Amino acid sequence: MKSLAGTLAAPFPWFGGKALACAEVWAALGDPENYVEPFAGSAAMLLGRDEPGKVETINDADGFVCLAPDARLLNADLTWSRAGDVKMGQQLIGFDEENGPASSGLRAPTSYRHWRITEVTNVRRTVKPCYRLTFDDGTVVVASEDHLWLGGSHKSGAGGGRGWRWQRTDSLVCNRATQRSWILKLCEVTEQEHSYDSGWLAGFYDGEGHLRSAPGWRVGVTQKVGPESDAAMRLLQERGFEARRSLRKSRSDKHLPCEHIELNGGMRETLRFLMQIRPERLIRKFREQIGSMSLYGRSHQAVGLVSKEFLGDQEVVAV
DSSP states (O other), X not given: OBOTTSSBOOSSOOTTOXXXXXXXXXXXXXXXXXXXESBOTTOHHHHTXXXXXXXXXXXXXXXXXXXXXXXXXXXXXXXXXXXXXXXXXOEEEEEOSSOOOBSSTTSOBSSOOBEEEEXXXXXXXXXXXXXXXXXXXXXEEEXXXXXXXXXXXXXXXXXXXXXXXXXXXXXXXXXXXXXXXEXXXXXXXXXXXXXXXXXXXXXXXXXXXXXXXXXXXXXXXXXXXXXXXXXXXXXXXXXXXXXXXXXXXXXXXXXXXXXXXXXXXXXXXXXXXXXXXXXXXXXXXHHHHGGGSBSOOSSSOEEEEEEEEEEEEEEEEEO
């Protein structure tokens, strides 16, 4: 289509595009014979040129997070956002792209991937060939063919996955029960519970609880033996948390004995507890410690691909 100036207008204008500035940019560039555009965006610059050059090359570097607008992304405050609602400057939870370098030769790396808080520097919508992926835990995700997943070709990585590698969506396989791709899944999408009991638990853990990141992820609380600790155990069990109680005798006969309550399940259950119950002090502690926390747990980190359906061109969000 033609713009008022007589040049072609961008078919998919977007916020931050150069449609209004392209005339000034071309006036400064002149008339180059070979024009290369590495960040095409809506292609407003190329389409806004009065006369075509002899050679014109456009490409677009939009990263590898290209998901359907309804896909969920984890915010730094442990809430969830739709990919389509993510804004520039928003803080998300991510992790190191690679393990650290090997200490020497074929030895293990000096460090493994850690969690990170990362800031969104660009967001835009685009159209790409996509697949609908279904995993053995019921998770369904629509992603572009070039979206990258951290995983492997066998379930042995479920116990750690430190040697896993990045794979494109279009290279994932699910041919037979014994031949499928396994993908790292760090946590479930869990929304905050809004109830009196969850508020009581949040206050209880904010006042007496603690968060431990090493040697394994744990949420614990120490309390005098009595109705409060009994209530905490009951409320945790009602929500499916597996907790362990241990008695701690006081050094003095003048003090009542205390007991320690600790959640089992490592990283996944710790995250579920923080997302669902939301003790704000412990969430702040999590943000402070996240850079020192290893990405890998001992188990329950892998989901197997059971269905892969090509959808053709679909709108996705590039973050």
